[in-house]
Amino acid sequence: MSAQTESARKPRTSRGERTRRALLNAAAEEFGEKGFQGASVSGITARAGTALGSFYTYFESKDEIFRALVRDMSAQVRGAVGPAILAAPDRLAGELAGLTAFIGFVRAHKELYRIIDEAEFVDPESYREHYRSTAEGYLTSLRSAAERGEVRADVDEVHAWAIVGMNVFLGLRYGVWSDEGDTSDVSASAFELLKNGLKPQDS
Numbered sequence: 001m002s003a004q005t006e007s008a009r010k011p012r013t014s015r016g017e018r019t020r021r022a023l024l025n026a027a028a029e030e031f032g033e034k035g036f037q038g039a040s041v042s043g044i045t046a047r048a049g050t051a052l053g054s055f056y057t058y059f060e061s062k063d064e065i066f067r068a069l070v071r072d073m074s075a076q077v078r079g080a081v082g083p084a085i086l087a088a089p090d091r092l093a094g095e096l097a098g099l100t101a102f103i104g105f106v107r108a109h110k111e112l113y114r115i116i117d118e119a120e121f122v123d124p125e126s127y128r129e130h131y132r133s134t135a136e137g138y139l140t141s142l143r144s145a146a147e148r149g150e151v152r153a154d155v156d157e158v159h160a161w162a163i164v165g166m167n168v169f170l171g172l173r174y175g176v177w178s179d180e181g182d183t184s185d186v187s188a189s190a191f192e193l194l195k196n197g198l199k200p201q202d203s
Contacts, residue, residue: 009058020058022048027069032111036066036122063122070119070126073112074133080105091145095163095194099187102167106175107183113176135160166190 011017026047030039041062045055059065084101088094106112119127139160145151167190174186 011058016057019048019050019054022050023055023058023065024069024072027065028073028109028111028115031066031069031115031118035114036062036118041065066115066119067123067126069115070123070130073109073115074130076109077102077105077112077134078137085141091142091148091150092191092195094145096187096191099167099170099190100183103171103175103183103186106171107179110176113172131164135164138164163194166194 011020023044026044027039029047030043034043039062041055042052044062044065045052055065059068081098081101085091085094085098088097116127116130119130135157139155139157142151142155142160146153146155170186170190174181174183
């Protein structure tokens with residue numbers, strides 16, 4: 001679908017926005033439980049409590065709502081993590097707060113990983129954009145922190161991807177596979193590694 005068509009389908013009223021939000025939330029449940037192949041438009045509308053016609057007011061197909069859902073979940077992650085980082089007194093403290101917020105988000109939205117993982121095969125560009133935009137945003141904020149003297153001056157793309165990768169796998173292990181461990185304890189251990197590396201503690 002073209003950007004122009006997608007723009008024309010955006011809700012123009014608060015009621016329309018609520019309906020579209022309900023459809024996206026229902027899609028997260030449907031795709032999260034059944035996967036892309038097993039999910040259906042009728043299953044999404046049944047979960048959302050909306051008519052089939054309402055679905056096609058905002059989305060052309062199952063493929064389209066899946067792509068929209070990947071973008072929406074990316075935005076939700078940023079919305080959960082970003083404010084936690086910004087509220088911290090400095091960037092290092094922000095890393096601790098941000099990881100804690102991310103694991104907490106994953107525990108509440110376990111479907112995130114299945115949906116993003118399936119995007120690699122259903123819509124590879126959405127899959128790559130999810131991680132690419134996350135890492136790019138991370139790098140931008142790290143460089144701002146470097147300018148303030150809060151982190152090392154030579155932060156680059158590798159550092160951003162390394163931190164994002166660490167967070168992704170910690171979210172998988174302690175958010176999806178199990179809820180064991182307090183989120184703050186898990187992130188504190190990871191933060192210690194991020195802050196001091198693997199050097200011996202007495203060095």
